[in-house]
Amino acid sequence: MFAIKVENLTKKFDENTAVDNISFEIESGEVFGLLGPNGAGKTTTLSMLSTILKPTSGTATVNGTNILADPDGVRKSIGIVFQDQSLDEELTAYENMDFHGRLYRIPKEVRQPKIKELLELVGLEDRKNDIVKTFSGGMRRRLEIARGLLHKPKVLFLDEPTLGLDPQTRNHLWEYIKKLNSDKGITIILTTHYMDEADKLCDRVAIIDKGKIIAMDTSQKLKDRIGGDVITIKSNDSDKLTSKLSAPWIKRVEKHDGFVTVHLENAEKHVIDIVNIANKEKLEIGAISIHKPTLEDVFLHFTGRTIREEEASTKESMRMHRRMWRR
Numbered sequence: 591m592f593a594i595k596v597e598n599l600t601k602k603f604d605e606n607t608a609v610d611n612i613s614f615e616i617e618s619g620e621v622f623g624l625l626g627p628n629g630a631g632k633t634t635t636l637s638m639l640s641t642i643l644k645p646t647s648g649t650a651t652v653n654g655t656n657i658l659a660d661p662d663g664v665r666k667s668i669g670i671v672f673q674d675q676s677l678d679e680e681l682t683a684y685e686n687m688d689f690h691g692r693l694y695r696i697p698k699e700v701r702q703p704k705i706k707e708l709l710e711l712v713g714l715e716d717r718k719n720d721i722v723k724t725f726s727g728g729m730r731r732r733l734e735i736a737r738g739l740l741h742k743p744k745v746l747f748l749d750e751p752t753l754g755l756d757p758q759t760r761n762h763l764w765e766y767i768k769k770l771n772s773d774k775g776i777t778i779i780l781t782t783h784y785m786d787e788a789d790k791l792c793d794r795v796a797i798i799d800k801g802k803i804i805a806m807d808t809s810q811k812l813k814d815r816i817g818g819d820v821i822t823i824k825s826n827d828s829d830k831l832t833s834k835l836s837a838p839w840i841k842r843v844e845k846h847d848g849f850v851t852v853h854l855e856n857a858e859k860h861v862i863d864i865v866n867i868a869n870k871e872k873l874e875i876g877a878i879s880i881h882k883p884t885l886e887d888v889f890l891h892f893t894g895r896t897i898r899e900e901e902a903s904t905k906e907s908m909r910m911h912r913r914m915w916r917r
């Protein structure tokens with residue numbers, strides 16, 4: 591059975607189409623990723639599937655329940671961890687969990703052992719009586735995930751689960767998420783703009799841009815579609831370099847924010863040819879690298895743009911800022 595089936599889902603905010611007629615299915619037990627840049631429509635998609643936002647048109651079923659016909663039914667069978675932190679800073683980890691459990695009317699005798707089990711699962715059992723204010727970003731995230739699981743959802747929605755966390759903490763969190771999926775069989779749909787996250791964590795990835803799904807498959811198959819090798823060059827005149835790069839061994843050339851990307855086979859052999867072309871045209875090369883296609887190359891291939899890292903860092907600092915304000 592499908593855990594989630596999305597049919598022509600669309601959300602418009604006035605003139606702005608945030609989610610544009612998307613359809614996809616997620617199998618029970620899958621970890622499914624929505625990968626895309628800022629404003630792509632990831633959060634809006636999750637909000638519609640979790641019945642927080644009403645679609646403009648289209649529909650979806652979650653665990654066999656239709657989001658329009660029975661939103662309460664959907665909510666009972668899902669856990670949600672949203673992009674913005676929603677823990678109570680002044681309460682302890684246990685109290686945050688307990689409060690959530692009461693909201694869902696989970697009886698005390700079920701609630702207490704379940705909270706213990708989940709805090710153990712995310713490695714926070716020994717901090718359960720500490721107030722959240724004293725927690726690191728990664729610990730807060732883990733607590734939010736544990737809380738989202740309290741009412742035993744079949745599907746867990748994670749909106750940018752590792753945004754703003756350092757690489758080590760992100761790795762740690764990935765392990766927890768994987769464990770949830772493999773040990774508890776929970777279907778997971780997550781959003782991210784981190785390529786490595788989509789790569790490591792997701793069985794399948796839908797790349798979303800401007801409200802549309804532009805490609806969907808396993809990460810490996812998406813990369814295989816690009817094929818061959820990639821050489822990325824930073825030059826002082828990327829327009830001119832692009833125009834001069836034509837040879838039988840070049841499959842495709844793409845230009846994007848000061849970089850030129852060349853798709854080809856046997857990159858090691860041809861990198862010298864590219865340097866020679868640049869020299870002949872008196873073009874400076876600031877940097878040059880050879881790699882196998884990444885999801886970034888897949889995104890570039892379909893959109894002509896990159897999922898920019900600076901976008902991510904702006905957002906992270908905004909998030910940090912908001913968090914500081916809240917204190």
Ligand SMILES: Nc1ncnc2c1ncn2[C@@H]1O[C@H](COP(=O)(O)OP(=O)(O)OP(=O)(O)O)[C@@H](O)[C@H]1O
Binds near residue numbers: 633905
């Ligand atoms: N409540 C709202 N009212 C008006 N416009 C909205 C609202 N929520 C989202 N949008 C717009 O819809 C588009 C998609 O936003 P969404 O938050 O889904 O993007 P996202 O992919 O989650 O981006 P990010 O990576 O920044 O979280 C954006 O253009 C955004 O400005």
Ligand SMILES: [Mg+2]
Binds near residue numbers: 632633749
């Ligand atoms: Mg978002």
